[in-house]
Amino acid sequence: MTASLKGSRRSGSNGDLILKTVVGAAAIGIVALLIGLGIELTSGSWLSIKTFGLGFITGSTWNSVTDTYNVFPAVIGTLTASALALLLGLPIGLGVAIFLSERAKGMRAGASALGSLVELLAAVPSVIYGFWGLAVLAPFMRDYIEPTLKTYLGFTQLFNATPIGTDLLTAGVILAIMIIPTISAVSRDILNAVPDSQREAMYSLGATDWEVVRKAVLPYARSGIFGATILGLGRAVGETMAVTFVIGNNINLPKSLLSPGATLTTLIVNQFGNTFDPLSEAALVEVGLVLFLLALVINILARVLVWRMTRSTRFRV
Amino acid sequence: MKGLILLSVAIAIIPLFLVVANVVVEGLPAISSGFFTGIPPSPLAGYGGILNGIEGSLLMVGMGTLIAVPLGVGAGIYFSEWPESRLSFLSSFTNDVLAEFPTIVIGLFVYALVVAPTRTFSAVAGALALAIIELPIIARTTEESLKIVPITLREASMALGIPRWKTIFRVVISTGKSGLATGILLGIARATGETAPLIVTAGYLNYPPTGLFQQTGSIPYIIYNFGTAGYPNWITVAWGAALVLVAFMLILNLSVKFFIGRKSTGVRAEI
Numbered sequence: 001m002t003a004s005l006k007g008s009r010r011s012g013s014n015g016d017l018i019l020k021t022v023v024g025a026a027a028i029g030i031v032a033l034l035i036g037l038g039i040e041l042t043s044g045s046w047l048s049i050k051t052f053g054l055g056f057i058t059g060s061t062w063n064s065v066t067d068t069y070n071v072f073p074a075v076i077g078t079l080t081a082s083a084l085a086l087l088l089g090l091p092i093g094l095g096v097a098i099f100l101s102e103r104a105k106g107m108r109a110g111a112s113a114l115g116s117l118v119e120l121l122a123a124v125p126s127v128i129y130g131f132w133g134l135a136v137l138a139p140f141m142r143d144y145i146e147p148t149l150k151t152y153l154g155f156t157q158l159f160n161a162t163p164i165g166t167d168l169l170t171a172g173v174i175l176a177i178m179i180i181p182t183i184s185a186v187s188r189d190i191l192n193a194v195p196d197s198q199r200e201a202m203y204s205l206g207a208t209d210w211e212v213v214r215k216a217v218l219p220y221a222r223s224g225i226f227g228a229t230i231l232g233l234g235r236a237v238g239e240t241m242a243v244t245f246v247i248g249n250n251i252n253l254p255k256s257l258l259s260p261g262a263t264l265t266t267l268i269v270n271q272f273g274n275t276f277d278p279l280s281e282a283a284l285v286e287v288g289l290v291l292f293l294l295a296l297v298i299n300i301l302a303r304v305l306v307w308r309m310t311r312s313t314r315f316r317v
Numbered sequence: 318m319k320g321l322i323l324l325s326v327a328i329a330i331i332p333l334f335l336v337v338a339n340v341v342v343e344g345l346p347a348i349s350s351g352f353f354t355g356i357p358p359s360p361l362a363g364y365g366g367i368l369n370g371i372e373g374s375l376l377m378v379g380m381g382t383l384i385a386v387p388l389g390v391g392a393g394i395y396f397s398e399w400p401e402s403r404l405s406f407l408s409s410f411t412n413d414v415l416a417e418f419p420t421i422v423i424g425l426f427v428y429a430l431v432v433a434p435t436r437t438f439s440a441v442a443g444a445l446a447l448a449i450i451e452l453p454i455i456a457r458t459t460e461e462s463l464k465i466v467p468i469t470l471r472e473a474s475m476a477l478g479i480p481r482w483k484t485i486f487r488v489v490i491s492t493g494k495s496g497l498a499t500g501i502l503l504g505i506a507r508a509t510g511e512t513a514p515l516i517v518t519a520g521y522l523n524y525p526p527t528g529l530f531q532q533t534g535s536i537p538y539i540i541y542n543f544g545t546a547g548y549p550n551w552i553t554v555a556w557g558a559a560l561v562l563v564a565f566m567l568i569l570n571l572s573v574k575f576f577i578g579r580k581s582t583g584v585r586a587e588i
Contacts, residue, residue, distance in 0.1 A: 013480070015480050015481075015482035015483065016480060016481045016482045018482070019394075019481075019482040019485065020395075020399065022391060023391040023392065023394045023395040023398075024395055024399075024404060025391070026387070026388045026389075026390075026391030026392040026395060026456075027391070027392045027395040027396065027404055027405065027408040027409075028404065028408065029388055029392070030388075030392055030408045030411050030412050030415065030452070030453070030456065031404075031407055031408050031411050033411075033415065033449065033452075034411050034414065034415055036426075037422070037423070037426045040426050040429050040430050041422070041425065041426060041429065043429075044425075044428075044429030044433065091325065092325040092328050092329050093325075093329070094325075095321065095322045095324070095325025095326065095329075096325055096326050096329050098322055099322050099323070099325075099326050114326065114330070116574075117330055117333060118329060118330070120333060120570065121329070121330075121332070121333045123506065123566055123570055124333070124336060124510075124563065124566065125509075125510025125511070125512070125537060125562060125566065126510070126512070126513075127510065127512040127537045127540050127541055127559075127562075128336065128340065128510075128540065128559050128562065128563060129336065130541075130544075131540050131541075131544040131555060131556075131559060132335075132336045132339055132340070134544065134545070135339070135343075135544070135552070136335070136339055177332045180329045181329075184329065209319075210318040210319075231417065234417050235417070237419070238417075238418065238419025238420070238421070238422070239419070240419065240420070240421045240512075240513035241512045241513050241537075241541065244513075244541075245541075245544070245545065265419060265421050265513070268421055268425065268513075268517070269421070269513060269516055269517075272516060272517055281433065284425070285425055285428070285429050287425075288421070288422050288425035288426070291419050291421070291422050292418075292422050295414075295417070295418050295419055295422065296414065299413070299414040299417045299418070300414060302417075303410065303413050303414065
């Protein structure tokens with residue numbers, strides 16, 4: 001009895017099994033890919049890990065003559081440029097998100113047109129931002145923004161240098177332009193996920209639009225917006241081409257925001273052609289390993305924060 | 318306060334217009350029919366063309382897409398049709414992380430895996446890096462476009478005794494196929510603009526590719542290579558290449574909008 005039942009369904013359940021196995025293998029492949037990335041980067045940089053140990057991160061010398069490869073200046077460069085990008089990009093990205101989710105509710109067409117414009121901003125390849133940054137933004141920064149900053153803020157070490165245009169500050173500005181779409185798109189989804197009852201309660205107390213956003217919507221969305229920020233930070237840390245063009249590529253420790261510098265990503269691109277020597281090659285792969293670990297931590301943190309926020313809305317719908 | 322928010326919207330949009338305007342104005346002088354059939358010029362010798370980049374990009378993006386589509390669509394089907402499984406959760410999370418990964422890291426991975434052992438930059442290595450970059454985009458879009466296929470369609474098919482795998486192929490995928498096409502186009506768009514991973518995997522060649530295991534140029538690499546050079550005609554070549562790339566992106570994006578538009582009307586018609 002069971003045998004005949006099984007027999008009658010065989011073609012169907014076999015097909016199901018085959019399909020599930022094949023597409024399941026693809027799903028396993030994605031997990032394997034991430035693990036493979038970690039393993040391959042570790043083994044590829046083993047020589048450098050053994051030679052420099054922790055000094056790889058804390059040392060400041062990158063010198064092919066003495067065969068010493070340490071990346072502390074690039075770590076500082078990455079931190080500085082990313083921090084600048086967040087400082088400039090977060091308020092603007094958040095403003096766009098508030099506009100798209102709260103202000104623009106009455107004017108759907110305008111909001112969706114603006115939304116697609118911001119999305120287009122994200123679709124422009126980073127090499128084009130970089131080239132534009134070098135040809136247009138850097139001279140503008142050198143001639144207008146940086147002399148002003150030097151005049152008024154030159155008493156601090158941060159702005160005490162001759163403006164040259166290709167420096168950490170310009171890199172931060174280009175990065176800000178590039179992470180605005182990320183921050184605004186994710187934050188918009190987060191703000192849309194804030195339940196309307198949250199807003200209505202405030203309105204019923206006689207609050208203005210702005211008070212509702214500030215006191216009811218933003219606090220509710222806090223952790224999700226933090227996640228969006230972290231996601232933007234991840235973009236900034238990993239961005240390569242846009243920064244390579246404008247950062248000035250100086251492997252020594254930068255003295256101010258107006259000095260040329262390097263980030264972990266630009267170090268890889270700029271030192272790459274110089275070598276097929278095993279130790280420097282392993283050192284470059286180790287820079288990749290450091291970026292891998294950074295990206296892993298940043299993205300897992302961001303995903304968990306964003307998921308927690310947008311997931312709870314699924315129950316609402 | 319409204320003013321501040323409008324100001325931030327303006328600041329966010331202005332760079333887009335500036336970038337596009339600059340690319341068009343500076344790039345147009347380089348564009349002629351020869352720009353699509355010639356190779357990059359010597360210093361101070363006219364604008365030549367970017368055929369090596371066009372063919373190299375087509376070759377590597379094409380191969381990369383061919384590798385990424387079966388894997389990405391497969392994983393997307395698994396995420397959408399078996400969402401409750403533990404593998405689905407783990408793999409889908411990994412996919413999200415991989416989608417945001419710095420592409421230079423993926424390039425270095427392929428470098429350590431393929432380029433270092435074979436001691437040669439190659440189109441194959443470049444294609445592999447681009448495939449890994451496209452994979453998470455295609456998987457995610459596939460999942461999303463299959464998930465919105467109404468459950469009633471699946472139930473109707475299963476109720477007719479049609480097995481699940483046939484239901485997935487004939488009903489779910491054929492209903493969600495415009496979404497699948499969107500994902501593949503988005504993957505192609507992303508891969509075509511990638512530069513950093515190609516620097517460490519494919520390198521550059523000033524001539525159109527003649528084989529898969531040699532250095533291979535690409536349009537973005539031309540922008541990087543010639544845009545950072547000191548010769549005015551090389552800079553113009555870079556602007557021209559940028560114009561070609563931006564135009565290609567715009568066409569792809571409009572095609573995506575077209576597909577999405579069709580999809581939403583299709584769903585409305587069914588309900």
